[in-house]
Amino acid sequence: MSPDVIVVGGGVMGCMAALRLAEDGRRPLVLERSVPGAEASSAAAGILGPAVEAHHGHDAGHPHPGPRPRARTILSLGIRSRQLHAELAQQLRDDHGIDVGFRRCGVMRVARGEAEEAALRDHAALLEGRAKVEALGGDEARRREPALHPSVSAAIDLPEEAQLEPRLFLRGLAVAAERAGVTFRSGAVVRDVIVEGGRARGVHVGGERLEAEHIIVAAGSWTHLVPGLELAAAGLHPVRGQIVATQTRPPLFRRVVFGAGGYVVTRPDGRVLCGSTEERVGFERSVTLGGMRSIVDIATAVAPRLAHAPILDHWSSFRPGTADGLPLVGPAGPEHLWLASGHFRNGILLAPMTAELIRAALAGDALPPEAADVDPRRFAEAA
Numbered sequence: 001m002s003p004d005v006i007v008v009g010g011g012v013m014g015c016m017a018a019l020r021l022a023e024d025g026r027r028p029l030v031l032e033r034s035v036p037g038a039e040a041s042s043a044a045a046g047i048l049g050p051a052v053e054a055h056h057g058h059d060a061g062h063p064h065p066g067p068r069p070r071a072r073t074i075l076s077l078g079i080r081s082r083q084l085h086a087e088l089a090q091q092l093r094d095d096h097g098i099d100v101g102f103r104r105c106g107v108m109r110v111a112r113g114e115a116e117e118a119a120l121r122d123h124a125a126l127l128e129g130r131a132k133v134e135a136l137g138g139d140e141a142r143r144r145e146p147a148l149h150p151s152v153s154a155a156i157d158l159p160e161e162a163q164l165e166p167r168l169f170l171r172g173l174a175v176a177a178e179r180a181g182v183t184f185r186s187g188a189v190v191r192d193v194i195v196e197g198g199r200a201r202g203v204h205v206g207g208e209r210l211e212a213e214h215i216i217v218a219a220g221s222w223t224h225l226v227p228g229l230e231l232a233a234a235g236l237h238p239v240r241g242q243i244v245a246t247q248t249r250p251p252l253f254r255r256v257v258f259g260a261g262g263y264v265v266t267r268p269d270g271r272v273l274c275g276s277t278e279e280r281v282g283f284e285r286s287v288t289l290g291g292m293r294s295i296v297d298i299a300t301a302v303a304p305r306l307a308h309a310p311i312l313d314h315w316s317s318f319r320p321g322t323a324d325g326l327p328l329v330g331p332a333g334p335e336h337l338w339l340a341s342g343h344f345r346n347g348i349l350l351a352p353m354t355a356e357l358i359r360a361a362l363a364g365d366a367l368p369p370e371a372a373d374v375d376p377r378r379f380a381e382a383a
């Protein structure tokens, strides 16, 4: 049967959107130049943390008190997406026997000294009325997480945050998608999107022309390199992130811990992921000594015990960043051409909600108000 939707890219966005579209009765074909989950989606730490991530980065210099634009969108889409993850994890377990490691473990963000405590207070104020947040002194934080550094002077506990294991999740998504009727083609490099008469008709893969009613480009940090898309104003760019994996016995923390400019993610079996860097180095893939040093500094500032932990593995990949720190989800310009990209630090978190927005847009269903915040046309209008 010929496809009615072509999805370019088999990362978390492509797989998740294809699964939901197949469940909606469509026949998606996912074209992936490598294998599904080959890039950023398998490299992620797997933190499902809308509340902790709402305070990151782009709004820092925002002049107004109260909710900031990026924070508001990450919170409202992210909290719903985190709930969809809980349901999806259940679905993957019940229908396919696949455990993706979803756990509502909570996140603790810690501070050392007055400047970091001020940032913590700002963070707690941002979340007020939107997410559960508990302010703690250093002693109480260490009572809850005894491996924390003695210099931790305050913390906020965010008990609703969760984590999963991205590699298991990507494998589970691909299995579920295939069973729902999605076709995957690995090793399929999409050369361009074919646009004729103001409407997307298909794509070229090598010398082959493939056609479908809808084309969705979900090519992560490479999205802007697919010819046929007008993305200059969106400022899509790769942001390298490095991770160092280690282990402790017994497991280091119960919660994911954010502090010292990074995070430490403990899996229930004692594996620990320490991250991460944010580097504008193009598509240079190396794990570097400088990157490792900054990760070791973060990790040991959070938990001194980690200085004695063995290095098990290390890797890097590219987060798809955008000019305003928000994703590009929705119409891409020409009719029947859609984007699901630019999710920067929160692509695993936001994948279920992104798939829901894409499903609703293709079906012509009503969209929630936040759809406007991530609509790719915001850049065309700004230009």
Ligand SMILES: Cc1cc2nc3c(=O)[nH]c(=O)nc-3n(C[C@H](O)[C@H](O)[C@H](O)COP(=O)(O)OP(=O)(O)OC[C@H]3O[C@@H](n4cnc5c(N)ncnc54)[C@H](O)[C@@H]3O)c2cc1C
Pocket (backbone or CB within 6 Å): 008, 009, 010, 011, 012, 013, 014, 031, 032, 033, 034, 035, 036, 037, 038, 039, 040, 041, 042, 043, 044, 045, 046, 047, 048, 188, 189, 190, 191, 218, 219, 220, 221, 222, 223, 226, 240, 241, 242, 243, 275, 276, 316, 317, 318, 319, 320, 340, 341, 342, 343, 344, 345, 346, 347, 348, 349, 350
């Ligand atoms: C170190 C690190 C830690 C992270 N931690 C977290 C976290 O804890 N929580 C969270 O929510 N997010 C996290 N992220 C972010 C998250 O990984 C990304 O936002 C997300 O994976 C992006 O998914 P994607 O499907 O858009 O891109 P990708 O996973 O990169 O997938 C894009 C796919 O498109 C394919 N492709 C590209 N061009 C073409 C073409 N021309 N033809 C065919 N196929 C093509 C690629 O091969 C790739 O498989 C992290 C990222 C990094 C790097």
